[in-house]
Amino acid sequence: MCDCCSSKKDIYLPELATVKKRKLMNGTELYLLIQLDSGEELGHKPGQFVEVSIAGIGECPISISSSPTQKGGFELVVRNAGSVTKAIHKLKVGDKVGIRGPFGEGYHIDQLKNRNLICICGGLGLAPQRSLINYILDNPSDFGTLTVLLGTKCYPQRFFREELAKWAEGDDMTFKETVDEEHDCWTGNVGVVTTLIPKVESHLKDSAVLVCGPPVMYKFVLMALEEYDIPHDDIYVNLERRMKCGVGKCGHCQINGEYVCQSGPVYRYSEIGAMPEAI
Ligand SMILES: Cc1cc2nc3c(=O)[nH]c(=O)nc-3n(C[C@H](O)[C@H](O)[C@H](O)COP(=O)(O)OP(=O)(O)OC[C@H]3O[C@@H](n4cnc5c(N)ncnc54)[C@H](O)[C@@H]3O)c2cc1C
Ligand code: FES
Numbered sequence: 001m002c003d004c005c006s007s008k009k010d011i012y013l014p015e016l017a018t019v020k021k022r023k024l025m026n027g028t029e030l031y032l033l034i035q036l037d038s039g040e041e042l043g044h045k046p047g048q049f050v051e052v053s054i055a056g057i058g059e060c061p062i063s064i065s066s067s068p069t070q071k072g073g074f075e076l077v078v079r080n081a082g083s084v085t086k087a088i089h090k091l092k093v094g095d096k097v098g099i100r101g102p103f104g105e106g107y108h109i110d111q112l113k114n115r116n117l118i119c120i121c122g123g124l125g126l127a128p129q130r131s132l133i134n135y136i137l138d139n140p141s142d143f144g145t146l147t148v149l150l151g152t153k154c155y156p157q158r159f160f161r162e163e164l165a166k167w168a169e170g171d172d173m174t175f176k177e178t179v180d181e182e183h184d185c186w187t188g189n190v191g192v193v194t195t196l197i198p199k200v201e202s203h204l205k206d207s208a209v210l211v212c213g214p215p216v217m218y219k220f221v222l223m224a225l226e227e228y229d230i231p232h233d234d235i236y237v238n239l240e241r242r243m244k245c246g247v248g249k250c251g252h253c254q255i256n257g258e259y260v261c262q263s264g265p266v267y268r269y270s271e272i273g274a275m276p277e278a279i
């Protein structure tokens with residue numbers, strides 16, 4: 001039990017966890033299945049993140065990519081970006097990591113229930129949205145229709161390929177994918193993710209739209225959505241901010257008094273659209 005609040009966990013103390021599976025999915029993205037050594041499930045909600053620490057190196061926030069409906073550990077997708085993520089990429093099966101969290105509010109599932117949903121993901125934005133997508137697929141009676149649009153920079157960069165193929169073949173969602181650049185092995189759509197939006201025009205009315213991707217993508221997706229008069233209350237965005245503590249103490253993630261690590265990283269566009277530097 002934590003000393004300073006009623007939480008079962010100490011928010012400052014990493015829990016020991018073990019790498020159960022690892023797979024390099026492309027040149028830069030590593031998949032990890034991690035299990036807490038306590039044997040307990042992480043108990044997360046879609047859209048939340050954990051702070052992953054490597055002894056002697058440091059700690060960094062990583063989104064949880066698996067749905068809470070999946071038991072037996074949780075999944076992460078880690079891009080090799082710097083010192084901590086490079087150390088994470090060197091982990092082998094059986095190695096130990098420290099885990100704090102889950103943190104953030106994640107997706108407010110109650111706001112999404114019974115709605116038709118459109119997930120627009122770009123690149124690594126697939127990792128947090130996959131948690132929500134698989135949660136919806138496992139609880140279909142709680143939601144309306146599901147449409148997923150995915151854009152990836154280039155064909156070799158695509159990850160979770162087998163899962164994407166199942167999404168494309170199944171009849172429980174509409175899945176459309178594109179890559180920015182042509183490639184000999186790719187026969188699908190070519191162009192940025194916004195080129196997929198007109199293809200699902202009829203789905204946009206009365207839907208909630210959830211957008212997650214690199215910062216540059218938001219501007220263009222939000223501009224494209226303006227054409228369809230979707231209320232800003234019905235557009236959700238994931239804000240990724242530099243984070244340190246992950247628990248509202250250090251101020252690193254703050255925008256206009258909003259602590260993204262605590263109340264985010266998912267916000268309604270109506271809540272943050274007017275905040276300078278939010279998008
Ligand atoms: C809520 C949240 C969820 C995240 N989820 C994931 C995830 O699922 N998978 C994943 O691979 N990464 C994710 N990230 C980004 C990840 O935390 C950073 O890549 C990581 O902190 C870099 O740490 P490092 O020590 O490896 O790199 P550093 O040595 O600290 O930095 C390497 C480079 O990355 C830049 N950088 C560091 N942190 C960030 C950041 N937050 N945003 C943009 N650029 C940054 C630095 O400026 C530098 O250029 C997430 C970040 C946040 C805030
Ligand atoms: S990361 Fe420390 S306050 Fe949000």
